[in-house]
Amino acid sequence: MDYSHNMIRKFRERGLKITPQRLAIFNLLDGNTGHPTAEEIYSGLKKDFPNLSFTTVYNILKSIKEAGGIQELLIERERAHYDPDVSLHHHIICTRCGKLRDIFYTNTSEMRLPDDILKEFSVTGHQIHFYGVCRACSENEEEEEGKTAVPREGANAN
Amino acid sequence: MDYSHNMIRKFRERGLKITPQRLAIFNLLDGNTGHPTAEEIYSGLKKDFPNLSFTTVYNILKSIKEAGGIQELLIERERAHYDPDVSLHHHIICTRCGKLRDIFYTNTSEMRLPDDILKEFSVTGHQIHFYGVCRACSENEEEEEGKTAVPREGANAN
DNA sequence: AACTAAATTGCAGTTATTACAATTAAAGAA
DNA sequence: TTCTTTAATTGTAATAACTGCAATTTAGTT
Structure with a gap:
């Protein structure tokens, strides 16, 4: 909850809009210690957003990263993992x-x-x-x- | 020079054959601090081995890695870099x-x-x-x- | 020189990610 | 609330690094 509120504030500060897709990703990441991949995030939202595009997921992750809300973990060749704990x-x-x-x-x-x-x-x-x-x-x-x-x-x- | 000799020894220990392509990669890596990518290694050998295959480069790098002769650096998303300095x-x-x-x-x-x-x-x-x-x-x-x-x-x- | 297992090649396939043009929607102004 | 602007989302095609595999070649031994 805190995480999402923080991200909403950070996005607003940066002049970025708050869309349902963005909110859903904030919530999915909130307290998430599972180090999800883009694919896992996409799958997690697909139920609620049947038209969700992979491009959107990648774009949003990029924005969150730029706002300091996630670490992109480059720990294996195949794919990136995302960690909302940036401590x-x-x-x-x-x-x-x-x-x-x-x-x-x-x-x-x-x-x-x-x-x-x-x-x-x-x-x-x-x-x-x-x-x-x-x-x-x-x-x-x-x-x-x-x-x-x-x-x-x-x-x-x- | 030392590096190549070491790798030849390690390959022999493991029952692997010493081929010209393998020797060329050993020599290219010897003292190389440029952290080459697979592509750069491929290009570096292409002159001497016009039929060289990318698959061969990847296979050889895998063998060298398994023999402890290189570090595979996963530092950027796009591609791996290889470092013959494993210290x-x-x-x-x-x-x-x-x-x-x-x-x-x-x-x-x-x-x-x-x-x-x-x-x-x-x-x-x-x-x-x-x-x-x-x-x-x-x-x-x-x-x-x-x-x-x-x-x-x-x-x-x- | 012959043999055999292993290495190399060529090429097709896979998969994560990106590029881009068209459509949709958030948010501030009227 | 509706209008307007500008950004966000979508869909699809493209990219690029790497892998899989069958056929051919070759290192290293006999």
């Missing part, structure tokens, strides 16, 4: 199944960058991404290995 | 022009993750990406603004 935290993804979790990490040392970088860039943000394999996937893998013949050496993918 | 360092990218630089950052505190994460995931790696605007791009932008009429309020994109 300092990190993420971990399972490289097998794509499971994505927040990491609330307090011990953040100051991230003072080298002077030559600071001279060349004005820094606007950063992201810290961890990669790993989740419990479920590593257990599945063991099963698979148990069932199949001994794999050829050097033939293991990923 | 601990970070990256910064200009969100306007895509200029990509290494950050050799010593002050890395230990990155001790919360226990619930460690219980759920076996962590294999992490990446730290900074975003910003480079000098050249912010100077260009000033020029642009100077040339154009006063922008309508709230109408500024990006």
